[in-house]
Amino acid sequence: MFDFQVEVIEQSHTLPVLVDFWAEWCAxxxxxxxxxxxxAAKYTGSWRLVKINTGEFPELAERYQVRGIPDVKLFVAGEAVDGFSGALSEYQIEQWLKKAVPDPYARTVALAETLLAEGRKVDAKRLLEDVLRESPDNLQALALQARILLFCEPEEALRLITLLNDEPDYAELSETVRVIGRLLMQEEANFADSPVKDSYLAAIAAIRSEHYDEAIEQFIQVLREDRYYDDDGSRKACIALFRYLGQEHPVTLRHRRAFDRSF
Known part of the structure; x- marks a missing residue:
């Protein structure tokens, strides 16, 4: 026999429960x-689905103010915290779920971000590997791991951002990884001969060593001499580095004005 208190209220303290209030006559x-x-099958382990026939349990529909069906409510820690009404498309429901369902790995990802800020990349990387092993679609973990791997494993960083391609919140990061990753993976022989080639290669080597000041200085020098070398590569690289570091980073603040005056 169905027990709402056990199946929904108590279970929601362990795992979010999505309750579908429905009726047999409802198309x-x-x-x-x-x-x-x-x-529910796709996101096993993130939340569970419980279906409640309002014809059999009208008191539950009344308790949770179900005014029309289908009506879906999300229960977390014993409370209905979110929901929607009507037959939404699979895409719409999935987008809603991404925002509504609490991320069980949020604290771990936040800790990894703190470790990264402290320069403890290896520890941060290990934490994120654990998260992605359990939750391979975790967007925050994917994005942070791509940042960590960009300079040491650019090919893997590029692979990770392909999983973020349809996520507008990560569009800027994806473009940054693409720009820098391409430079790091490009063979030296693939760059055209030019008086600025040596400076351009020196800038890429500096990126690889994470010497950002030196890299941006070299790219700005190339910009002044040959703006369109490597398909405007120096300008794109500087913008990518500024985005990666952040607008308030000391390196960005030191070079942004010189960059803006260079073309």
Whole structure:
């Protein structure tokens, strides 16, 4: 026999519970149900699905103010914290879930970010590997790991950002990784001969060593002499480095004005 207190309230203290209030006569409910079941299977371990027939449990529908069906409510720690009504598409539901369902790995990712800020890359990388092993679609972990791996494993960093391609919140990071990753992976022989080639290669070597001041200085020198070398590569590289470091980083503040005056 179904026990709402056990199946929803108590369970939601361990794992978020998505409750689908439906009825047999409801056509939109019949459309929504299979979509929710598909997503529940896809996100096993992140949340669980409970379906409640409002015809059999009208008191529950009344308690949670279900005014129309289908009505979906998310329970966390014993409380209904979010929800939606109507038969949304699979894409719409998935986008809603990404925002509504608490991330069980948020604290671990935050700790990894703190470790990275302290210069403890190896420890941060190890934590993120653990998160991604359990939650391979964790966007924050993917983004932070791409940042960590960019200079030492650019090919892997580029692979990770392909998993963020449809996420507008990570568009800037993805472009930054693409620009810097391409430079780090490019063979020296693939760059055209030019009076600025040596400076350009020196800048790339400085990026690889994470000597940002030197890299930006060399790129600015190339910009002044040959703006369009490597398809405007110096300008793109400087912008990518400024974004990577952040607008308030000392390196960005030291070089931004000289960069703006260089073309």
């Amino acid at each position: 939109p409910c019949r459309m929504l149900g299979p979509v929710l079941e598909k997503l």
